[in-house]
Amino acid sequence: MAVNRSVNNQGDGTLYESSAFVYDAIRDNFTCPAGQLLRRKQLSLKDSRVIYAVQPSDCACCARKPQCTTARQRFVSRHLYEEPLQANASRLAASPGMMALRRQTVGHPFASIKRLIFGNARLLMRGTRGARAEFSLAVMAYNLKRVFNIKGAAWMHQALRG
Known part of the structure; x- marks a missing residue:
């Protein structure tokens, strides 16, 4: 199931959702239920989000503002x-068993490698290059x-001898 990245956590739960x-x-803009345009306002690289806003003057005279926002403008x-x-x-929705198969396939190697490396609870080398090497x-x-x-051991011995 996809994560809902458009939850409206403002107000009392009766305001319009982002959907x-x-x-x-x-x-690259949104249209609100009242037909007003929300233009791109800023880019938040920290959260990997683009924030869109409607003009405050458009919100001030909107009849649907009580269902939309309690602030001056809607974001x-x-x-x-x-x-x-x-x-x-x-x-993923088209083939729900795909992630289960992936978990089965990669679960054991990740657990084993985690035990090999993190049996000590931390990497021994510092920095990205050292961590990558380790x-x-x-x-x-x-x-x-x-x-x-x-x-088997015999095959490995023969392969190493060439």
């Missing part, structure tokens, strides 16, 4: 990557261990 506003991808935010998130949600060594050790368990 009541229609997004126009070509013009609606949209995730910066909303289209890919919606496409992914649709893909994690790469753990993945390589895991892969070698799997090959050894599947193919």
Whole structure:
């Protein structure tokens, strides 16, 4: 089930949800239920959100303002990557067993690698390069261990000899 990224947490729960506003991808703006335009106001990279706002003068004379906002103007935010998130949600809804299969497939390797690395509770090297190197060594050790368990010691010995 897709996460609802458009929850209206203002007011007493009777105000319009963000889903009541229609997004126009070509013009990159929203239209409110009363027909007013919400234009792009700011980009929040920290939250990966684009914030849209209607002009305060448009809200002041709107008959639907009590159902829309208690503030001077209405704001609606949209995730910066909303289209890919919606496409992914649709893909997951079309085949619900896909994530269960993925969890089964990758669960064991992640648990084993986590035990290998985080048995010590932290990485030994500092910095991104060091962490990447340490994690790469753990993945390589895991892969070698799997090959050894599947193919056997004799095959591994012969493969290493060339």
